[in-house]
Amino acid sequence: xxxxxxxxxxxxxxxxxxxxxxxxxxxxxxxxxxxxxxxxxxxxxxxxxxxxxxxxxxxxxxxxxxxxxxxxxxxxxxxxxxxxxxxxxxxxxxxxxxxxxxxxxxxxxxxxxxxxxxxxxxxxxxxxxxxxxxxxxxxxxxxxxxx
Amino acid sequence: xxxxxxxxxxxxxxxxxxxxxxxxxxxxxxxxxxxxxxxxxxxxxxxxxxxxxxxxxxxxxxxxxxxxxxxxxxxxxxxxxxxxxxxxxxxxxxxxxxxxxxxxxxxxxxxxxxxxxxxxxxxxxxxxxxxxxxxxxxxxxxxxxxxxxxxxxxxxxxxxxxxxxxxxxxxxxxx
Amino acid sequence: xxxxxxxxxxxxxxxxxxxxxxxxxxxxxxxxxxxxxxxxxxxxxxxxxxxxxxxxxxxxxxxxxxxxxxxxxxxxxxxxxxxxxxxxxxxxxxxxxxxxxxxxxxxxxxxxxxxxxxxxxxxxxxxxxxxxxxxxxxxxxxxxxxxxxxxxxxxxxxxxxxxxxxxxxxxxxxxxxxxxxxxxxxxxxxxxxxxxxxxxxxxxxxxxxxxxxxxxxxxxxxxxxxxxxxxxxxxxxxxxxxxxxxxxxxxxxxxxxxxxxxxxxxxxxxxxxxxxxxxxxxxxxxxxxxxxxxxxxxxxxxxxxxxxxxxxxxxxxxxxxxxxxxxxxxxxxxxxxxxxxxxxxxxxxxxxxxxxxxxxxxxxxxxxxxxxxxxxxxxxxxxxxxxxxxxxxxxxxxx
Numbered sequence: 001x002x003x004x005x006x007x008x009x010x011x012x013x014x015x016x017x018x019x020x021x022x023x024x025x026x027x028x029x030x031x032x033x034x035x036x037x038x039x040x041x042x043x044x045x046x047x048x049x050x051x052x053x054x055x056x057x058x059x060x061x062x063x064x065x066x067x068x069x070x071x072x073x074x075x076x077x078x079x080x081x082x083x084x085x086x087x088x089x090x091x092x093x094x095x096x097x098x099x100x101x102x103x104x105x106x107x108x109x110x111x112x113x114x115x116x117x118x119x120x121x122x123x124x125x126x127x128x129x130x131x132x133x134x135x136x137x138x139x140x141x142x143x144x145x146x147x
Numbered sequence: 148x149x150x151x152x153x154x155x156x157x158x159x160x161x162x163x164x165x166x167x168x169x170x171x172x173x174x175x176x177x178x179x180x181x182x183x184x185x186x187x188x189x190x191x192x193x194x195x196x197x198x199x200x201x202x203x204x205x206x207x208x209x210x211x212x213x214x215x216x217x218x219x220x221x222x223x224x225x226x227x228x229x230x231x232x233x234x235x236x237x238x239x240x241x242x243x244x245x246x247x248x249x250x251x252x253x254x255x256x257x258x259x260x261x262x263x264x265x266x267x268x269x270x271x272x273x274x275x276x277x278x279x280x281x282x283x284x285x286x287x288x289x290x291x292x293x294x295x296x297x298x299x300x301x302x303x304x305x306x307x308x309x310x311x312x313x314x315x316x317x318x319x320x321x322x
Numbered sequence: 323x324x325x326x327x328x329x330x331x332x333x334x335x336x337x338x339x340x341x342x343x344x345x346x347x348x349x350x351x352x353x354x355x356x357x358x359x360x361x362x363x364x365x366x367x368x369x370x371x372x373x374x375x376x377x378x379x380x381x382x383x384x385x386x387x388x389x390x391x392x393x394x395x396x397x398x399x400x401x402x403x404x405x406x407x408x409x410x411x412x413x414x415x416x417x418x419x420x421x422x423x424x425x426x427x428x429x430x431x432x433x434x435x436x437x438x439x440x441x442x443x444x445x446x447x448x449x450x451x452x453x454x455x456x457x458x459x460x461x462x463x464x465x466x467x468x469x470x471x472x473x474x475x476x477x478x479x480x481x482x483x484x485x486x487x488x489x490x491x492x493x494x495x496x497x498x499x500x501x502x503x504x505x506x507x508x509x510x511x512x513x514x515x516x517x518x519x520x521x522x523x524x525x526x527x528x529x530x531x532x533x534x535x536x537x538x539x540x541x542x543x544x545x546x547x548x549x550x551x552x553x554x555x556x557x558x559x560x561x562x563x564x565x566x567x568x569x570x571x572x573x574x575x576x577x578x579x580x581x582x583x584x585x586x587x588x589x590x591x592x593x594x595x596x597x598x599x600x601x602x603x604x605x606x607x608x609x610x611x612x613x614x615x616x617x618x619x620x621x622x623x624x625x626x627x628x629x630x631x632x633x634x635x636x637x638x639x640x641x642x643x644x645x646x647x648x649x650x651x652x653x654x655x656x657x658x659x660x661x662x663x664x665x666x667x668x669x670x671x672x673x674x675x676x677x678x679x680x681x682x683x684x685x686x687x688x689x690x691x692x693x694x695x696x697x698x699x700x701x702x703x704x705x706x707x708x709x710x711x712x713x714x715x716x717x718x719x720x721x
Contacts, residue, residue, distance in 0.1 A: 010357065030585045076207055083199065083284050086520050205471075206464060209472065
């Protein structure tokens with residue numbers, strides 16, 4: 001296995017420094033060139049002509065949180081599979097592929113069970129459809145027939 | 148020389164981020180400082196040659212857990228300067244003499260213990276050289292399939308449990 | 323394995339002599355310093371070219387959309403309007419910075435920085451050519467996925483910080499879209515890692531050939547489907563084309579960058595265009611043969627041996643050919659990305675999530691299992707190799 005030195009991370013740091021430098025330069029140049037006359041009317045949030053009411057920092061729907069939870073689990077799954085995937089080709093070449101096929105299949109199938117569960121329980125729907133129980137359906141029908 | 152610079156940058160970023168998380172009053176700012184800390188930790192991993200670990204730190208923590216925390220904060224309505232509504236004196240049990248004495252005593256005890264342990268190390272301290280850094284991805288892959296295959300498979304069941312549990316908790320209650 | 327720029331440049335005697343001269347002059351071993359200078363100069367060049375591509379990308383988008391919509395597009399500033407992006411840049415710098423009254427100033431300033439940081443850090447691993455890759459990290463593609471998710475955080479913070487309802491909705495939707503589509507993209511990349519045998523981009527590209535039948539996209543039918551899954555995922559990750567609900571013009575005003583003015587908005591737009599280019603480059607490297615030139619012209623061996631040119635010129639001609647191949651393929655994909663934007667209607671947010679979790683992720687998992695079985699059954703051979711063996715087996719009879 002070839003060895004590397006830490007110099008290989010130098011471009012990463014240099015590029016990050018360039019990004020920060022670009023932002024600083026553009027903001028600095030802009031400070032010189034552009035006007036800065038704040039007044040209360042300009043600083044109102046834009047709501048297509050209406051007067052803005054309240055802040056935007058209200059409670060959000062739980063669906064965003066569920067999506068990010070499911071994403072984390074699949075992200076960790078992918079991260080765990082990366083080393084095994086990088087070694088697969090060598091194993092197949094020396095004829096030991098069956099071991100890896102087995103372990104990869106077990107790993108993937110457990111997570112397929114997970115996604116099937118979330119699908120069946122409706123966690124993947126953006127708009128949750130609640131299932132009414134039979135009494136509730138009868139109640140609604142009763143109300144409709146009376147009305 | 149780049150090794151030292153890289154280490155100092157990563158360590159500095161980690162410490163600055165961690166101090167920022169602790170001392171800021173705004174919850175969203177704390178999450179963003181945590182992002183900086185996790186970046187710094189990834190840099191520290193890269194410094195000692197754990198390149199796969201550094202990349203997975205970036206992918207899972209900086210790319211996933213921080214967004215999870217930001218979404219969780221937004222679930223509860225953001226942070227609207229609640230630190231200003233209750234000054235530190237008005238919360239019961241905060242800021243009176245008993246608390247300061249207790250905090251001071253525990254800080255003294257913990258730091259003295261740590262210093263005693265570190266002093267034992269520092270007397271026999273020799274700076275060694277790192278072995279030449281090789282790619283760790285293939286080694287981790289081989290070990291995961293040969294020696295630690297049970298851990299590999301059980302981790303998938305653990306992830307399944309986490310998925311089912313989290314989805315069950317986050318599901319809206321019926322009725 | 324393709325080296326990084328520093329190793330590539332080090333193989334030429336001129337560079338070695340230069341390092342020795344500088345070492346004598348300074349009195350200590352200057353190889354680290356020279357490495358830093360090589361990296362800095364190359365990074366600077368790449369950043370400038372990327373900024374140029376970002377600017378020309380806006381111009382190209384306007385011209386191509388005009389062509390599709392049977393109108394002219396910008397044609398006043400410079401010949402054929404090609405300097406339009408410079409005029410836009412100057413305009414953006416001169417615009418006033420307006421901080422919304424209830425905005426969170428620190429995060430408001432930080433969001434474009436994070437977006438640009440994430441995108442520039444991905445530039446470090448993109449394989450432009452075998453000698454021009456800035457850093458051929460051993461965990462290349464994994465690192466790229468990780469740093470690319472910084473853009474998701476930046477989108478969310480941009481939406482949050484401005485404290486406007488449009489921005490907030492755009493930011494939340496944008497962040498959830500980006501993280502959702504990372505799952506099929508990661509799983510499809512996994513199937514390519516299986517074929518390539520390593521995580522670095524050097525592995526990806528060196529295991530493909532110059533001709534189309536040697537590319538990974540035609541290796542087996544599973545990677546063929548995988549390319550399209552990756553492409554759709556890439557469109558959604560960059561908030562482009564039919565998935566641009568977070569910045570939807572008719573629905574959310576401008577989504578998460580509603581309240582940004584002037585240069586900060588310019589930085590967000592620049593980050594987006596560069597990210598599209600980088601992800602097209604990743605798709606080219608993973609599926610379409612990367613920088614490989616047909617007939618193996620890329621490694622300059624033919625020029626040195628047959629034409630008798632000195633090594634430095636022969637290899638550099640090879641590098642230029644490889645660079646040209648990579649850039650051509652990437653720009654062709656970029657054109658398809660722009661084409662798709664002006665062809666399809668925008669997708670609704672619940673449809674976006676349904677496509678990702680109920681269609682793309684199962685297809686990506688199916689592809690992964692398919693590639694695992696293909697490699698096991700056929701011993702890593704591509705479809706063409708199998709067909710040619712079948713055809714050749716009936717002729718010769720030896721393997």
